[in-house]
Amino acid sequence: MTDVGSARDEARGGTKEPWGNTVLVELENGIAWVAMNRPDKRNAMNPVMNREMNEVIDALEVDDRCGVLVLTGEGDSFSSGMDLKEYFRETDDKSRMVQVRARRDAFAWQGSKLMNFAKPTIAMVNGWCFGGAFTPMASCDLAIAADEATFGVSEINWGILPGGNVTKVLSQLMGRRAALYAIMTGIPFDGKKAAAMGLVNESVPLAELRQHTRELAKVLLEKNPTVLHQAKVAFRNVEDMSWEVALDYLGAKNEQGILIDPERGRQQGLKQFLDDKSYRPGLKSMKRGG
Numbered sequence: 001m002t003d004v005g006s007a008r009d010e011a012r013g014g015t016k017e018p019w020g021n022t023v024l025v026e027l028e029n030g031i032a033w034v035a036m037n038r039p040d041k042r043n044a045m046n047p048v049m050n051r052e053m054n055e056v057i058d059a060l061e062v063d064d065r066c067g068v069l070v071l072t073g074e075g076d077s078f079s080s081g082m083d084l085k086e087y088f089r090e091t092d093d094k095s096r097m098v099q100v101r102a103r104r105d106a107f108a109w110q111g112s113k114l115m116n117f118a119k120p121t122i123a124m125v126n127g128w129c130f131g132g133a134f135t136p137m138a139s140c141d142l143a144i145a146a147d148e149a150t151f152g153v154s155e156i157n158w159g160i161l162p163g164g165n166v167t168k169v170l171s172q173l174m175g176r177r178a179a180l181y182a183i184m185t186g187i188p189f190d191g192k193k194a195a196a197m198g199l200v201n202e203s204v205p206l207a208e209l210r211q212h213t214r215e216l217a218k219v220l221l222e223k224n225p226t227v228l229h230q231a232k233v234a235f236r237n238v239e240d241m242s243w244e245v246a247l248d249y250l251g252a253k254n255e256q257g258i259l260i261d262p263e264r265g266r267q268q269g270l271k272q273f274l275d276d277k278s279y280r281p282g283l284k285s286m287k288r289g290g
Helices: 005-011 047-061 084-092 096-115 131-139 166-173 176-185 191-196 206-221 225-238 243-260 265-275
Strands: 023-028 031-036 068-073 077-079 121-125 128-130 142-146 150-152 202-204
Touching: 023 047, 031 047, 031 206, 047 096, 068 206, 077 121, 077 131, 096 131, 121 131, 121 206, 128 131, 131 166, 142 191, 142 206, 150 191, 166 176, 191 202, 202 206, 225 243
Parallel strands: 031 068, 068 121, 077 128, 121 142, 128 150, 142 202
Antiparallel strands: 023 031, 068 077
16 A cells, blocks of 8 residues: 655645655545555554554545545454553553543544544455454454455453453344454454455455455445435434434434535435436435535
8 A cells, every 4th residue: 555645744834744654645536545554563553553544534634635435454364452562561560641542543533433434435355354353343344355364353362351452343233143253262364254244245256355445435425425424423323313213313414415505415415316306215316506
């Protein structure tokens, strides 16, 4: 993956973009390909990467060149999880403030920042995905894996519970039996099985993974960005609501979206369908700005 930041630093008056070390970013026709970049460590997430990733996500959220964020790993791994040496052992004897900062940086981007990112996010699992890497993978809106990818919840093998919120992730995305099997045995599984269990949306051969992900990103780029954001926020919020509360909330959320949408998508959609007869909602997207 090529980092295109340097050329654009000059084009933007020398303002340095926050990627190029442990995180690489390639901007391609509305898609921001964001890669964890420690291939020699299977992209294990250390404190430096966690800090840089927070900065990258914050920058891309307000960057008009990014319409969809794709999270992946450089080399042959997505991520092997938290760096056991740099994240755990080397912070054990540091001050409480250092430990808190390391955990805050990790939990921020891997969880809330990805989940609440204003634009669509896709995890592209290209290889090893172990332990703590399940959290950022699951925090993305969608996930596509290579058939050949290897997933594993291996913490049981070295004496701890799954790190961070991985247990919560598995309880939400996988069936009870499958989740407990993964947690209690530590036995790895491939991308095809991950898709069958609902951990990812689908898996495809590794040779087709990037193009398949690109095509999915293009589908999302066709949609109204305000409505996409409202839809994913609403989905996350209704999970713990009662039927009646959810119905009221979703009605209000829909009205809010109509009010704040600069493209006036609802009006355009009705006009293109009823008046212009230029598209069918069940088959394709309306023309944005039409």
